[in-house]
Structures are given as C-alpha cells and as structure tokens.
Amino acid sequence: MPELNPIVVEAGIGETGPPQQGVNLSVRQWLRTNLFSNWFNAILTLLGVFAALLMLRGVLNFTFSENREWDAVRTNLRALMTLSYPESQYVRVWVAVGFVMALAGMSAGIWANWGGVSVKRMSTWLMGSGGLFALCVLLREPSVILDSEGKVLRTVEGSLQRESVWAAMTDRLGWWIAAVVLITLGAAIWAWCSEPDRRNNSVAVTTVVFSGLGLLVLSLWLVPYGHYAFADGTYIAVPGRTVAFSTKMPWTVMWLLLFGLYFVGRSFRDTRWQGIVRGSSNFLWLISPMALFWVVLRDPALDYAHVLSTDLPMGLAFGVLGGVLLWALTRSDLGEAGRLTAVGLLGFAVFNWVAAFFGLYPMLQKARISFLLVALAALLAPNFIGEVAKRRQLILGWLSAMALVHYMATMMNTPSTVDIQSSEFLGGLGLTLFVAVIVVLLSFPLGVLLALGRTSKFPIFRMLSTSYIEIIRGVPLISVLIFFSVMVPLFLPDGMELAELAAVLTGYTLFSAAYLAENVRGGLQSVTKGQYEAADALGLTAAQRTGFIVLPQGLRVSIPQLVGQVISTFKETSLLAIIGLFDFLRVANSVIPAQSEFMGVKREGILLVAMIYFFFNFTISKYSQRLERRVGLGER
Amino acid sequence: MSIDDGTTVANDRLAGREDMIVCVDVDKWYGDFQALKGITATIKEGEVAVVCGPSGSGKSTWIRCINRLEVHQGGNIVVDGIELSNDLRNIEKIRSEVGMVFQQFNLFPHLTVRDNITLAPIWVRKKPRAEAESLATELLEQMGIPEQAEKFPGQLSGGQQQRVAIARSLAMEPRVMLFDEPTSALDPEMIKEVLDVMKELARSGITMMVVTHEMGFAREVADRIIFMEGGEIVEVGTPEHFFTNPTEDRTKLFLSQIL
Ligand SMILES: Nc1ncnc2c1ncn2[C@@H]1O[C@H](COP(=O)(O)OP(=O)(O)O)[C@@H](O)[C@H]1O
Numbered sequence: 001m002p003e004l005n006p007i008v009v010e011a012g013i014g015e016t017g018p019p020q021q022g023v024n025l026s027v028r029q030w031l032r033t034n035l036f037s038n039w040f041n042a043i044l045t046l047l048g049v050f051a052a053l054l055m056l057r058g059v060l061n062f063t064f065s066e067n068r069e070w071d072a073v074r075t076n077l078r079a080l081m082t083l084s085y086p087e088s089q090y091v092r093v094w095v096a097v098g099f100v101m102a103l104a105g106m107s108a109g110i111w112a113n114w115g116g117v118s119v120k121r122m123s124t125w126l127m128g129s130g131g132l133f134a135l136c137v138l139l140r141e142p143s144v145i146l147d148s149e150g151k152v153l154r155t156v157e158g159s160l161q162r163e164s165v166w167a168a169m170t171d172r173l174g175w176w177i178a179a180v181v182l183i184t185l186g187a188a189i190w191a192w193c194s195e196p197d198r199r200n201n202s203v204a205v206t207t208v209v210f211s212g213l214g215l216l217v218l219s220l221w222l223v224p225y226g227h228y229a230f231a232d233g234t235y236i237a238v239p240g241r242t243v244a245f246s247t248k249m250p251w252t253v254m255w256l257l258l259f260g261l262y263f264v265g266r267s268f269r270d271t272r273w274q275g276i277v278r279g280s281s282n283f284l285w286l287i288s289p290m291a292l293f294w295v296v297l298r299d300p301a302l303d304y305a306h307v308l309s310t311d312l313p314m315g316l317a318f319g320v321l322g323g324v325l326l327w328a329l330t331r332s333d334l335g336e337a338g339r340l341t342a343v344g345l346l347g348f349a350v351f352n353w354v355a356a357f358f359g360l361y362p363m364l365q366k367a368r369i370s371f372l373l374v375a376l377a378a379l380l381a382p383n384f385i386g387e388v389a390k391r392r393q394l395i396l397g398w399l400s401a402m403a404l405v406h407y408m409a410t411m412m413n414t415p416s417t418v419d420i421q422s423s424e425f426l427g428g429l430g431l432t433l434f435v436a437v438i439v440v441l442l443s444f445p446l447g448v449l450l451a452l453g454r455t456s457k458f459p460i461f462r463m464l465s466t467s468y469i470e471i472i473r474g475v476p477l478i479s480v481l482i483f484f485s486v487m488v489p490l491f492l493p494d495g496m497e498l499a500e501l502a503a504v505l506t507g508y509t510l511f512s513a514a515y516l517a518e519n520v521r522g523g524l525q526s527v528t529k530g531q532y533e534a535a536d537a538l539g540l541t542a543a544q545r546t547g548f549i550v551l552p553q554g555l556r557v558s559i560p561q562l563v564g565q566v567i568s569t570f571k572e573t574s575l576l577a578i579i580g581l582f583d584f585l586r587v588a589n590s591v592i593p594a595q596s597e598f599m600g601v602k603r604e605g606i607l608l609v610a611m612i613y614f615f616f617n618f619t620i621s622k623y624s625q626r627l628e629r630r631v632g633l634g635e636r
Numbered sequence: 637m638s639i640d641d642g643t644t645v646a647n648d649r650l651a652g653r654e655d656m657i658v659c660v661d662v663d664k665w666y667g668d669f670q671a672l673k674g675i676t677a678t679i680k681e682g683e684v685a686v687v688c689g690p691s692g693s694g695k696s697t698w699i700r701c702i703n704r705l706e707v708h709q710g711g712n713i714v715v716d717g718i719e720l721s722n723d724l725r726n727i728e729k730i731r732s733e734v735g736m737v738f739q740q741f742n743l744f745p746h747l748t749v750r751d752n753i754t755l756a757p758i759w760v761r762k763k764p765r766a767e768a769e770s771l772a773t774e775l776l777e778q779m780g781i782p783e784q785a786e787k788f789p790g791q792l793s794g795g796q797q798q799r800v801a802i803a804r805s806l807a808m809e810p811r812v813m814l815f816d817e818p819t820s821a822l823d824p825e826m827i828k829e830v831l832d833v834m835k836e837l838a839r840s841g842i843t844m845m846v847v848t849h850e851m852g853f854a855r856e857v858a859d860r861i862i863f864m865e866g867g868e869i870v871e872v873g874t875p876e877h878f879f880t881n882p883t884e885d886r887t888k889l890f891l892s893q894i895l
Pocket residue numbers: 666669671689690691692693694695696697698
C-alpha cells in the first residue's frame with residue numbers, strides 16, 4: 001500500500017479551486033496554475049519578482065561593497081564564538097563540541113531513517129545554484145574604481161566612479177566560470193539520469209550530509225581562506241594560505257567523531273543492543289547540557305576537598321535518610337501518622353526559609369531545598385502506599401531527584417572560569433547557545449508541571465500555579481534578569497554564592513516556564529473529557545492517565561506554540577547584554593567596533609550574527625513542521 | 637413504583653447465581669437537579685441487562701455511577717462484593733474489573749490500535765508486553781479486525797473503532813461490561829457489525845449492562861430489560877413480558893414511540 005501523503009490529504013481544505021498539491025505538474029503547468037492563472041495574478045507575480053530582485057541587488061551591493069571590512073569578522077570569528085575564553089583552557093570547548101558531535105553521530109547511526117535524495121533532484125539543486133550565481137553576478141552594480149593607493153576615485157561632481165558594465169562582467173570571470181560549471185554539471189547529471197532505468201536513482205541523505213561536511217572540512221586544508229586571528233590584542237591577517245592549524249585540526253577531529261560514531265551507532269542497529277544504545281543516547285542528550293556546562297565553565301582549580309567533604313556526603317545523606325523515611329511513610333498500616341509527619345516536615349522546611357530570611361541560623365541553601373523536597377515527597381507518599389513495586393517507584397524517584405538537585409546545586413556553587421569581571425570569559429555564540437539550551441531544557445518540565453497544576457482539580461495547586469504564572473507574565477523579562485543578577489545575591493544567606501550566570505539562568509528559566517505553561521495549558525485543554533473517562537474506566541492511575549494520555553495529546557497540539565517559544569527564548573538571549581553578559585550579538589555590536597583596528601565597524605558582524613540566528617531558527621522551525629506532520633498521523 | 641422492586645430475576649437461567657452489581661436506593665444530584673431517585677436493582681453474575689428509556693431519564697448517569705465516573709450521593713452500590721466509596725484503592729480495583737464502552741468510542745487517537753489495547757493490561761494489570769500483545773491479537777481476531785492492529789483510530793471506520801473500544805475493555809479481562817449507547821453514533825450500516833460482536837459476548841457468559849435503543853438486540857439476548865424515566869426505574873421484566881404486555885402506561889407510551 002502506498003504511504004498516505006499528508007499533503008494530499010490536507011489539500012483542498014477551504015480552497016475553492018484547489019492547486020493540485022502533491023501531484024507532479026510540469027514546470028509550465030505549475031507556473032500557469034499558481035502564478036499566472038489570470039492577469040491580476042500575473043501582475044502580482046511580476047511585481048513580486050521585481051521586488052525580490054531589487055532586494056537581492058541591495059544585499060549584494062552591501063556585501064561586496066568596497067566599504068565593507070569583512071576582515072573585522074574574519075579576525076574575530078573566535079571572539080564571536082567564545083569571546084575571550086582562555087586559550088590555555090580552549091581544549092575544553094573542543095571536548096564539549098566533540099561530545100555533541102559524537103552523540104549526534106551515534107544517534108544518527110542508531111535512529112536515522114532519512115531515506116534518500118533522488119539524483120535528479122540534486123542535479124536541479126546544482127543547476128539552480130549555478131543560475132543563482134549567474135543572477136547575482138548580473139545584479140550586482142559595477143565596482144568602484146580604486147587608484148593605485150587603494151582609494152576610491154570620484155567624479156568631478158563627487159559621486160563614485162565605477163567601472164563600465166562590460167568591464168564589471170568580465171572582471172567577475174571566476175564567478176561566471178563557477179556558475180557555468182555548476183549548471184553544466186547539473187545538466188549532465190540530469191541528462192544521465194533521464195534514462196528510464198536510472199530515473200529513480202538516489203543517494204542516501206546521510207551520505208549527502210556526511211560528504212558535504214567532509215568536503216567543507218577538507219577545504220580547510222586545501223583552500224587558501226587565509227589565516228586571520230585576533231589573539232592577545234594582536235591582529236593577524238595572512239591572506240593566501242590555509243586557516244590556522246588550531247582551526248582545521250579540531251574541525252577534522254569533530255568530523256571524524258561524527259562520522260566514526262555514526263558507524264558505531266549503525267553497527268548496533270537491529271542487534272539486541274539496539275534498545276540499550278537508543279535509551280542511553282537519549283539519556284546522554286538529556287544530561288549533556290548540564291555535564292557540558294560543567295566541562296566548559298568550571299574553574300580549573302576546583303575545590304575537590306569541599307566536594308568530597310561536604311557536597312557528596314550531604315547529597316548521600318539526604319538521599320539515603322529521605323529514602324528510608326519515605327519507605328516508612330508508605331507502609332499501609334501507618335494511617336494518619338504519615339500525614340502528620342509530612343505536615344510537620346513541611347512546617348520545618350518552611351521555617352528554615354523564614355529563618356534564613358531573618359538571618360536566624362545559617363544552613364547551606366542546599367539543605368533548605370532538600371528539606372523542602374523531603375516534605376513535598378512525604379506529602380505525596382500516601383499515593384504510593386501498596387505493593388513493594390509501587391513503593392520502590394517513589395524511592396527511585398526520590399533518589400534521582402536528589403542526585404539531580406545536589407549535582408546542580410554543587411555545580412552552581414562552584415567558582416567558574418566565567419567571572420564576568422575578568423578578561424577570561426566565555427561569551428559569543430557559545431554563551432548564547434548555552435543559555436538557550438539550558439533554559440529550554442529546564443523550563444520545559446517546570447512549565448509542564450505548572451500547566452498541570454493550573455488545570456489540576458486541587459484548588460491549592462491551581463491557585464499556586466495560577467498566581468505564579470500571572471505574576472511572572474506581568475513582569476518584563478529584562479526586569480526578571482536584572483532582579484536575579486543584582487537582587488538575588490543580596491538575599492542569599494552568608495556562605496552561599498551563586499555565580500552570576502547561574503543566577504541569570506535561574507531567572508530566565510523561571511520566566512520562560514511561565515509562558516511555556518500557558519502554551520501547554522492550551523494543549524491540555526484541547527484533550528476531551530472522553531479521553532479522561534476512557535483512561536479512568538480502564539483503571540489507569542491519575543499519573544498514568546496524565547503521562548500516557550493527556551500529556552502526549554496536549555503537547556502534540558501545542559507543538560507550534562512550543563517551538564515558537566523555543567525560538568523566542570533563543571533570540572531573547574540577546575537581552576543578556578543588558579545585565580553585562582557578552583552574548584553573540586553584543587560581541588558584534590560593541591566588542592568588535594571597540595577594537596582599534598576596526599573602530600566602528602558594526603554592520604558586517606551584525607549581518608553575520610543575523611544570518612546565524614536565522615540559520616538556527618529556520619532549522620528549528622523546519623524540524624518542527626516535520627515533527628508536526630509525523631505526530632499528526634494519528635489525528636485523522 | 638412498579639410491580640417489581642428490581643431485585644427479582646425473571647429468568648430461570650440466572651437462578652442461584654451470585655449478585656454482581658447491587659444498587660440500593662441510589663440518589664444522584666447535579667446541583668439542585670436530582671438525576672437518580674432511589675435506584676434499586678440487582679444484576680446477577682452472567683446476566684445481560686438492557687437499560688432503556690427516553691433521553692434524559694438518567695440511564696448514562698446510572699451506569700457511570702457503577703464504575704464511579706460519576707459519584708452518587710445517597711444509597712449504596714456494591715460491585716462484585718466491593719462497596720463503592722471514596723477509598724481510592726477500591727475505585728481502582730473496581731475499574732479494573734469493570735469495562736466500559738462509550739457512545740463516542742473514546743479511543744486514544746495518538747496510540748495505534750494495538751497500543752490502545754495493550755496500555756491498560758501492561759500498566760494496570762502489570763502483564764508482560766509480549767503476553768499483552770498476543771492477547772490484543774487474539775481479541776482483534778475475535779472482533780473480526782485482525783489486520784488493523786498497526787493503524788491509528790482515526791484511520792478506521794466508526795464500526796471498527798467501536799469494536800476496538802470493546803477489545804480494549806475486554807483486554808483487562810473484566811467481570812462486568814458496561815455499554816452506554818454503543819451504536820448511537822454509528823451509521824446504520826455499521827450498527828450490525830457492533831451488535832454481532834456484542835451478542836457473541838453476551839453468549840460468552842460475561843455480565844453485561846447495556847444502555848441501548850436497539851430493541852432487536854434486547855429481544856434476542858437480554859435476560860432483563862430495565863425501563864427508566866425521570867431518574868427512576870419504572871418497570872423491569874423479561875423481554876417477553878416487556879414487549880408483549882408491559883404494565884405501566886409510561887412503558888407503553890415509550891414502546892409505541894420507539895417500535
Ligand atoms: N454533568 C451534568 N451536569 C448537570 N446535569 C446533568 C449532567 N449530566 C447529566 N445531567 C442531567 O441529568 C439527567 C440525566 O442525564 P443522562 O443520564 O445523561 O440521561 P440519558 O443517558 O438517559 O439520556 C438529564 O436531565 C441531564 O440533563
């Protein structure tokens with residue numbers, strides 16, 4: 001049976017004269033039906049094409065203008081990526097990137113089933129890009145004439161003196177050749193696979209991706225991109241040679257990791273290890289942001305003595321003693337005593353915070369958080385009374401919660417390399433990505449919990465979540481960030497330090513969770529009453545009902561909003577600049593223009609930054625469309 | 637009220653069987669509105685009871701009280717010896733013993749047919765996955781749709797969906813099956829395929845309580861027909877009694893409208 005094509009199924013909804021999507025039309029028919037169906041559409045199409053060409057011309061003239069100083073970007077590439085992350089520690093950045101590459105390769109190997117790209121399709125890409133090259137060469141205005149000293153020549157009236165159109169076209173011979181080569185190559189492949197028996201030839205997507213990346217890496221060794229760097233205040237520009245060894249070697253290793261681990265992953269396909277490898281690679285993805293955060297940011301001189309003498313024993317103590325307590329609280333013969341204990345604990349935990357506020361008695365913040373968690377778990381305990389398996393669930397949940405919380409708290413307490421006042425500081429795209437990924441990852445579970453709380457049938461949960469969400473939504477992000485970076489350290493009891501970045505991450509996560517909760521709530525409300533009843537009638541517990549029935553359906557409905565939220569979280573990281581962090585945009589906007597070599601050169605960097613932002617967000621958005629289509633299958 | 641207090645079994649077949657569902661004086665209010673007024677009835681093990689009555693008479697409310705999708709305020713309901721109360725454990729126990737089939741199917745749209753069926757056996761009954769899956773295959777075969785296991789509910793016809801819903805309930809190996817107008821949302825040509833499955837089920841000896849207006853079905857397999865109106869049981873009797881010489885005027889009126 002042929003695969004159901006969702007596009008075909010959806011086409012025609014709300015359309016009167018449906019364009020025949022999903023059906024193969026010849027180029028001419030397609031143009032006819034979609035762009036030139038009547039004279040009005042034809043005029044619109046022509047106007048649109050004209051506007052697009054004008055814009056392209058503007059971009060080309062801007063990019064290739066003699067006034068552009070692309071050297072400012074070239075020499076500052078590293079600054080844009082990681083700002084002044086210390087050179088001596090740089091290997092840690094590569095370790096982190098390498099880990100992600102390896103994991104990506106592994107996951108692609110064990111999961112990916114991307115199918116193939118038809119060769120014919122690729123030939124159209126080649127011809128298309130060749131055509132685009134040619135178009136760009138034609139559109140760009142003739143270059144300005146420079147005199148022997150490299151100065152622009154002006155006419156008597158003062159306007160710039162440009163070469164003739166003919167001279168411009170012949171000057172750009174290299175581009176013409178590139179365009180012709182691409183078009184010829186594409187056409188040759190097209191002709192080759194027009195033979196009936198080759199019509200369906202295709203190449204695996206993985207092959208295309210890996211060889212494409214491989215060619216890029218290879219070009220680092222062969223193509224004289226030039227060696228540009230800005231290190232220790234000196235400006236290096238050596239055109240006509242390949243990039244520095246410290247650039248091409250790591251990227252080669254990265255590519256090898258990606259490619260190698262792909263084969264490792266693939267060798268586990270369809271073996272009995274498949275399940276385990278899939279599970280562990282998913283798990284690694286989940287924890288890698290935290291772990292890599294640690295790899296990149298922690299101080300090289302970590303106080304292991306403190307970790308061993310205080311942090312570790314404390315985590316263990318809470319884990320074990322809390323576990324024993326919870327085990328006791330889930331005994332079926334306990335009765336009201338359990339509830340009383342839980343309420344007592346809650347009182348104690350709340351008192352700890354109040355005491356801290358008045359500076360009454362010192363205690364590590366971690367202990368306060370842990371006591372609060374013990375109390376909450378004890379309140380939950382009655383739900384787990386019953387068989388041993390059920391009680392064990394609670395204990396396991398408790399132990400993992402403790403492991404996570406204590407790990408995170410320890411990490412936050414650790415002095416980091418990224419002391420903002422120092423000159424050795426992570427910034428740029430590295431910082432932007434870190435903040436975005438961690439905020440999205442942490443705010444997701446929190447947001448889902450808040451949404452569940454807001455739709456819960458228990459008034460107390462509903463009230464707490466609603467007021468949290470409404471308060472946060474009433475406050476601009478920027479003030480939340482300022483509050484957390486400036487005010488929170490003042491409230492912290494003695495002996496507790498929170499790295500500024502950690503404070504900001506906390507604030508941003510709490511902020512983002514409130515919005516996420518609202519998006520998820522919209523999805524949850526679309527789950528019909530019948531679904532709850534069916535789950536109840538089958539005897540599922542409330543937690544199972546939520547996990548298996550309500551959340552999957554609710555989250556699926558909220559995918560578009562959730563992706564929108566991810567994208568805006570990513571973009572709004574640029575607000576970090578206001579509280580003194582050096583995010584990606586700030587490097588382009590204020591760090592580079594302040595360098596004496598590139599005084600005031602902003603536009604180039606900002607254009608690059610915009611392009612990179614666009615690349616990431618466009619990818620996310622495309623991916624989400626695929627995801628929506630895939631999970632939408634069951635909906636019809 | 638009627639000639640019958642609802643506890644007499646009018647059929648020899650069931651004489652001496654144990655009580656499966658016992659309702660005594662059950663009251664249910666929605667705010668000020670009383671939807672059930674002192675319902676008293678006993679359903680025996682293996683009995684097939686058909687509940688009918690005009691729209692709004694409280695049929696759904698009653699059978700939804702039996703697995704506590706609705707909470708009753710007065711009287712007692714005992715299912716298989718377990719009294720329905722606020723105790724969470726009793727509720728979970730009863731729900732895993734009582735299957736329910738809804739008018740709107742209520743299949744889980746994000747899960748395949750197979751996963752719809754195996755979810756509860758795996759997570760509530762703690763069955764090994766392989767065992768649950770072979771049970772699902774068996775049930776789908778019994779429902780006459782063995783080839784639909786990998787599809788999503790949205791890709792099936794209404795009649796097929798309702799049969800999957802029946803299979804999903806049966807996978808919990810319940811002792812009682814409740815049906816709330818299982819064929820009302822179906823196109824006429826699909827009603828028969830669902831009723832056939834239900835008839836077969838009735839003959840297998842499971843206890844069934846069926847809210848339906850399909851009088852042909854009632855005549856063929858019901859041990860008793862319970863007629864409700866205005867939140868009360870008006871008349872109870874064997875199909876023979878019910879269709880040939882109903883005693884109550886309200887029953888006669890209803891039958892004249894529906895037959
Ligand atoms: N959730 C509810 N809230 C208020 N009234 C309800 C609710 N559900 C049912 N009712 C009322 O209770 C009465 C019985 O309803 P129901 O049991 O659905 O009737 P039937 O299934 O016999 O058609 C009706 O009058 C209906 O309006």
